[in-house]
Amino acid sequence: MQKFSIGSLSIPDSSAPLIIAGPCLIENRAMAVKTAEELQRISRAEGVGFIFKGSYRKANRTSGSSFSGIGDVEALExxxxxxxxxxxxxVTDVHETRDVALASRYVDVLQIPAFLCRQTELLVAAGESGLAVNIKKGQFMAPEDMALAAAKVAGTGNQRVMLTERGSSFGYHNLVVDFRGLAKMAESxxxxxxxxxxxxxxxxxxxGVSGGERQYMMPLARAAVAAGVNGLFFEVHPDPSNALSDxxxxxxxxxxxxxxxxxxxxxxxxxSLHSL
Incomplete structure (x- = not known):
């Protein structure tokens, strides 16, 4: 498996999973800092590394009236x-090639949103930034086809690529996770x-907004860990019921x-099973 580092983090790491966590969207400084402080506390207590996640702008909203950000530069700062x-x-999302140059000055990892995982120019631009790139699997994509998305980034000479499973469309207003897909993506x-x-x-x-079934988070997360993933992604918020997104x-x-x-x-x- 491709191994690389992001700052002091080694990926993959057999002693601890990589954890990407943070709010869906940077709503204000106080909320983001409070979240980062708690993540740092958990990191020290548990000996696990975090990448802080926050979108500086949300381009993919169900409704045009949904909150999309406080301003690009303010959020990136x-x-x-x-x-x-x-x-x-x-880590933060980029939605267009022109976003890459701006965001790259402020972050360590660029994330390609699921709906954009086939956008060749965006993937190439992210690869050319030299930053690590996390590609979300499209809800419409076969897991084995994500190797082709990764290859677009790797073709720039940038091998620091991660692939993220986030469910597949299953009829209207529903997602399912096919855990075979985790193994298929790992074959990349x-x-x-x-x-x-x-x-x-x-x-x-x-x-007008996305719903969800948060009560099933732990069963599915445990299943993913048992299936052998290298890391986990969570959106966390000090007050989820009043979050402005997700x-x-x-x-x-x-x-x-x-x-x-x-x-x-x-x-x-x-x-530990791998050593048996």
């Missing part, structure tokens, strides 16, 4: 403050991340430490 203050790598040779919160979305099912699926920040502890224990059990 908050992300830059977090990576500097807390010495934690940060790139690290595989499981998105434990977006996989629970009910797209467009909430009267309120139905974000995890409560004050519950996240317990979640990480449980999944880390399971991850290490699974890794």
């Amino acid at each position: 908050i992300l830059d403050e977090i990576r500097t203050t807390y010495r934690m790598p940060v 040779g790139y690290p595989v991340i499981y998105d434990a919160t977006h996989s629970l979305q009910l797209p467009g099912a909430g009267n 309120a139905a699926t974000q995890v409560a920040l004050d519950e996240f430490g317990t979640i990480v502890k449980q999944l880390l224990h399971l991850y290490r059990c699974v890794q």
Whole structure:
């Protein structure tokens, strides 16, 4: 499997999963900093590395009236403050090739949203940035085809690529996770991340916003760890019910430490099986 580093983090790591976590969207500085402080506390307590996730702008909204951001530069400067203050790598989404140059100045990882995972020019631009690239699997994509998306990035000479499973469309307003897909994506040779919160979305099912079934987060996350993923992705928020984006699926920040502890224990059990 392709191995690389992001800051001080080694990917993949047999001792702990990579965890990408943070709010869906940078709503304000206070919320983002509070989240980063708690992630740093969990990191020190559990010995696990985090990449802080926050979208500086949301281009994919169910309704045109949905909140999409506080302003690109203001949000990106908050992300830059977090990576500097807390010495934690940060990741954000890019939606167009012109976004890459701007975002690259503030973050360590560029994320390609699921609906854009086939956009060749965007993938190439992200690869050419030299930053690590996390590609979300499209809800419409066969898992084995994600190797072709990764190849577009790798073709620039940038091998620091991760692939993320976030569910597949199953009729209207519903997603399912085919756990065979985790193994199929791993055959690409790139690290595989499981998105434990977006996989629970009910797209467009909430009267103009996406609904979700947060109560199934732990069973599916445990299944993904047992299946051998290299990392996990969570959207977390200090007050999910009042989040301005993805309120139905974000995890409560004050519950996240317990979640990480449980999944880390399971991850290490699974890794120990490889030595038998």
